[in-house]
Amino acid sequence: MGLVVQKYGGSSVADAEGIKRVAKRVVEAKKNGNQVVVVVSAMGDTTDELIDLASEVSPVASGREFDMLLTAGERISMALLAMAIKSLGHEAQSFTGSQAGLITDSAHNKARIIDVTPGRIQSSVDEGNIAIVAGFQGVSQDSKDITTLGRGGSDTTAVALAAALGAEVCEIYTDVDGVFTADPRVVKKARKIDRISFEDMLELASSGSKVLLHRCVEYARRYNIPIHVRSSFSGLKGTWVTNEQPDGQGEESMEQAIISGVAHDTSEAKVTVVGVPDKPGEAATLFRAIAEAEINLDMVVQNVSAASTGLTDISFTLPKAEGKKAIAALEKAQGTVGFDSLRYDDQIAKISLVGAGMKTNPGVTATFFEALSNAGVNIELISTSEIRISVVTREEAVGDAVRAVHSAFGLDSDSDEAVVYGGTGR
Amino acid sequence: MGLVVQKYGGSSVADAEGIKRVAKRVVEAKKNGNQVVVVVSAMGDTTDELIDLASEVSPVASGREFDMLLTAGERISMALLAMAIKSLGHEAQSFTGSQAGLITDSAHNKARIIDVTPGRIQSSVDEGNIAIVAGFQGVSQDSKDITTLGRGGSDTTAVALAAALGAEVCEIYTDVDGVFTADPRVVKKARKIDRISFEDMLELASSGSKVLLHRCVEYARRYNIPIHVRSSFSGLKGTWVTNEQPDGQGEESMEQAIISGVAHDTSEAKVTVVGVPDKPGEAATLFRAIAEAEINLDMVVQNVSAASTGLTDISFTLPKAEGKKAIAALEKAQGTVGFDSLRYDDQIAKISLVGAGMKTNPGVTATFFEALSNAGVNIELISTSEIRISVVTREEAVGDAVRAVHSAFGLDSDSDEAVVYGGTGR
Numbered sequence: 001m002g003l004v005v006q007k008y009g010g011s012s013v014a015d016a017e018g019i020k021r022v023a024k025r026v027v028e029a030k031k032n033g034n035q036v037v038v039v040v041s042a043m044g045d046t047t048d049e050l051i052d053l054a055s056e057v058s059p060v061a062s063g064r065e066f067d068m069l070l071t072a073g074e075r076i077s078m079a080l081l082a083m084a085i086k087s088l089g090h091e092a093q094s095f096t097g098s099q100a101g102l103i104t105d106s107a108h109n110k111a112r113i114i115d116v117t118p119g120r121i122q123s124s125v126d127e128g129n130i131a132i133v134a135g136f137q138g139v140s141q142d143s144k145d146i147t148t149l150g151r152g153g154s155d156t157t158a159v160a161l162a163a164a165l166g167a168e169v170c171e172i173y174t175d176v177d178g179v180f181t182a183d184p185r186v187v188k189k190a191r192k193i194d195r196i197s198f199e200d201m202l203e204l205a206s207s208g209s210k211v212l213l214h215r216c217v218e219y220a221r222r223y224n225i226p227i228h229v230r231s232s233f234s235g236l237k238g239t240w241v242t243n244e245q246p247d248g249q250g251e252e253s254m255e256q257a258i259i260s261g262v263a264h265d266t267s268e269a270k271v272t273v274v275g276v277p278d279k280p281g282e283a284a285t286l287f288r289a290i291a292e293a294e295i296n297l298d299m300v301v302q303n304v305s306a307a308s309t310g311l312t313d314i315s316f317t318l319p320k321a322e323g324k325k326a327i328a329a330l331e332k333a334q335g336t337v338g339f340d341s342l343r344y345d346d347q348i349a350k351i352s353l354v355g356a357g358m359k360t361n362p363g364v365t366a367t368f369f370e371a372l373s374n375a376g377v378n379i380e381l382i383s384t385s386e387i388r389i390s391v392v393t394r395e396e397a398v399g400d401a402v403r404a405v406h407s408a409f410g411l412d413s414d415s416d417e418a419v420v421y422g423g424t425g426r
Numbered sequence: 427m428g429l430v431v432q433k434y435g436g437s438s439v440a441d442a443e444g445i446k447r448v449a450k451r452v453v454e455a456k457k458n459g460n461q462v463v464v465v466v467s468a469m470g471d472t473t474d475e476l477i478d479l480a481s482e483v484s485p486v487a488s489g490r491e492f493d494m495l496l497t498a499g500e501r502i503s504m505a506l507l508a509m510a511i512k513s514l515g516h517e518a519q520s521f522t523g524s525q526a527g528l529i530t531d532s533a534h535n536k537a538r539i540i541d542v543t544p545g546r547i548q549s550s551v552d553e554g555n556i557a558i559v560a561g562f563q564g565v566s567q568d569s570k571d572i573t574t575l576g577r578g579g580s581d582t583t584a585v586a587l588a589a590a591l592g593a594e595v596c597e598i599y600t601d602v603d604g605v606f607t608a609d610p611r612v613v614k615k616a617r618k619i620d621r622i623s624f625e626d627m628l629e630l631a632s633s634g635s636k637v638l639l640h641r642c643v644e645y646a647r648r649y650n651i652p653i654h655v656r657s658s659f660s661g662l663k664g665t666w667v668t669n670e671q672p673d674g675q676g677e678e679s680m681e682q683a684i685i686s687g688v689a690h691d692t693s694e695a696k697v698t699v700v701g702v703p704d705k706p707g708e709a710a711t712l713f714r715a716i717a718e719a720e721i722n723l724d725m726v727v728q729n730v731s732a733a734s735t736g737l738t739d740i741s742f743t744l745p746k747a748e749g750k751k752a753i754a755a756l757e758k759a760q761g762t763v764g765f766d767s768l769r770y771d772d773q774i775a776k777i778s779l780v781g782a783g784m785k786t787n788p789g790v791t792a793t794f795f796e797a798l799s800n801a802g803v804n805i806e807l808i809s810t811s812e813i814r815i816s817v818v819t820r821e822e823a824v825g826d827a828v829r830a831v832h833s834a835f836g837l838d839s840d841s842d843e844a845v846v847y848g849g850t851g852r
Contacts, residue, residue, distance in 0.1 A: 016479065050502065054505075054506065056442035057446055057506050057509055057513065058510055079498070080479055082491040082494070083491045086491065087483065087485060099570070144546075
């Protein structure tokens with residue numbers, strides 16, 4: 001008998017009907033002979049409502065008490081789901097993150113998991129129960145305070161439990177049918193990906209694909225937990241994320257490039273530091289200033305310096321929300337580094353092509369740039385990794401760019417419409 | 427520096443404004459030099475909303491999961507209160523019942539406290555924090571499951587913590603000004619009682635006064651914790667419940683009757699078992715049948731049997747909600763006991779006079795019955811204890827009966843209007 005961890009996001013348990021639908025699906029997995037552990041997020045708008053309440057009583061909603069508040073959300077959904085399962089004639093028990101053994105550090109609102117001790121969950125399923133676990137939450141090792149895991153926390157809870165329990169699979173139920181070769185809202189011919197490697201999924205996630213967050217995939221890769229991303233609405237098979245290459249790629253094709261998909265991201269801004277003296281230590285001082293402002297950069301690009309001036313330009317992208325802070329930090333550093341000026345641009349988009357074997361196949365890069373050129377898309381920055389090429393372009397060009405690349409690599413499906421649902425989970 | 431436990435009910439923290447008002451009051455107590463521990467109920471309608479949600483997903487809302495669900499309510503109010511206090515510049519930490527060391531048995535939905543280990547609360551206040559504790563909830567000793575204490579649970583949490591922490595006083599904040607000599611909605615001239623003994627308060631509580639529940643007063647009496655019942659809206663002094671007799675009652679008056687108040691209760695029904703054979707064991711069989719149906723009886727009255735028949739009638743009162751169950755249990759027992767018939771009446775009211783020294787003052791009983799007689803109130807059952815006389819009468823006579831007794835014992839205040847607010851806490 002295998003153990004399956006299923007995770008349901010907020011949109012899947014948004015109301016009583018949703019909870020009852022999820023309960024049926026959970027019971028089905030149990031009837032198929034599995035031990036079942038379910039991780040749930042808070043119901044639909046609960047978290048937003050709690051945040052609103054918090055802002056009414058306090059100007060600063062953060063820290064220990066904010067975590068205590070938010071974790072009420074999963075407490076409600078998990079108890080209701082357990083009750084719904086029991087009313088279908090199966091035994092279920094719900095557990096808080098703390099009861100489930102999700103041990104974290106003390107960084108409230110963005111805690112990191114440092115240990116998982118799922119003894120109670122294991123006992124519960126061994127006794128024949130379906131165990132329901134609150135996503136997104138844990139308890140701090142030092143002070144035994146309630147913590148939350150921050151963005152994408154529930155997915156991470158699910159993968160962490162799957163790893164600790166030795167689950168066969170971690171099923172992430174969401175409101176889309178799986179991972180697509182591009183965002184179906186932009187590319188109507190986007191195809192659902194049947195199988196994708198952890199590495200490609202990581203690159204897609206950090207390139208703007210929102211179905212799975214980087215953190216959860218990273219965790220799954222480290223512990224080699226297969227993830228099955230699928231819809232809680234449709235019942236279709238979704239996307240398997242594993243440590244294997246896609247099916248049908250035998251030894252004979254091992255040197256071929258295998259394109260997984262095209263991702264895009266319009267949530268970033270671009271900063272260019274103009275006229276940086278091209279000598280050792282200057283860039284370091286610059287990035288130290290950014291790091292001290294606690295800003296995470298994405299792409300960083302520096303071109304060769306013009307020999308005549310000994311000056312170079314350094315560009316990077318970062319979340320738009322952090323733009324102001326970065327500019328302030330850089331202006332403060334101008335005296336030390338002595339660059340000429342700063343340019344800030346938040347009308348950009350990043351388009352990324354992700355796939356294995358890309359770097360050793362020069363044809364991939366060529367096809368990529370030809371496609372963009374044919375679509376009349378101007379390129380402002382380029383950055384590559386082993387399995388990804390990313391470019392920055394104008395924000396208004398993003399649709400054309402993504403569709404052109406998607407088409408050029410033969411990713412278009414035969415059907416004209418890809419199924420997509422709205423809403424996001426947590 | 428003294429330690430004060432304050433408890434605020436759901437109506438006091440019904441919305442953001444209420445929470446901010448409570449926060450100010452808590453900070454005031456802290457500024458007065460006290461260590462402060464606060465017990466809160468769930469916000470206003472939260473519990474009802476959660477119960478509604480539960481009924482949408484499951485026909486039976488009870489047991490372990492129902493407790494898990496309901497305890498989300500206090501989690502929200504306590505975190506918000508802590509945040510509101512922090513925004514006033516004071517340190518506050520919130521704790522679940524489990525974190526606060528409220529150890530209970532495993533009787534979900536109506537758990538009993540079996541131990542209180544408030545180490546974390548003591549540490550928190552010793553570090554200068556205001557500690558906020560979720561009322562109504564605990565954790566079971568055996569299975570470490572979340573439990574709730576049932577009706578009046580938050581008051582009991584407050585008194586139990588006060589006892590375990592050696593608090594100077596347990597302040598119960600509610601939506602009325604204190605304990606009154608009668609229900610101010612029925613008797614406009616009802617007076618607020620300044621001081622009352624645990625014993626009298628217990629009798630008032632079990633006679634229908636709803637300000638404090640029997641269970642919480644019983645706990646306070648056992649550990650000798652003074653309770654101060656007061657309004658969270660008005661800021662006036664309320665009613666002190668202690669192990670002392672009221673002020674101004676010196677040795678010279680120790681043999682005098684001291685009337686505390688008049689309580690009434692219209693939530694009960696009366697069952698009469700007609701024609702019970704008056705021999706040993708018959709009544710026992712009858713009450714065993716009732717007990718096995720898990721029904722708590724209130725008054726039980728049996729008169730002498732008629733010598734001619736050897737049969738007697740036994741009457742008792744019980745909550746209306748349990749009427750059907752009791753009748754069913756008795757009908758089942760009819761074969762064994764062999765009584766003639768059953769009479770069920772739910773149009774009754776119970777009126778009780780409570781005060782010390784009553785039994786040794788025959789004048790009290792006489793005045794009581796004269797008052798009822800003058801008001802034209804017919805009496806159906808009578809039952810007495812050391813410090814209480816109760817009668818059952820028609821439900822429609824309850825107002826006249828209470829006012830007549832209240833007046834006859836000189837309890838009427840000079841003012842025509844007593845202050846009263848609507849709503850109930852949990």
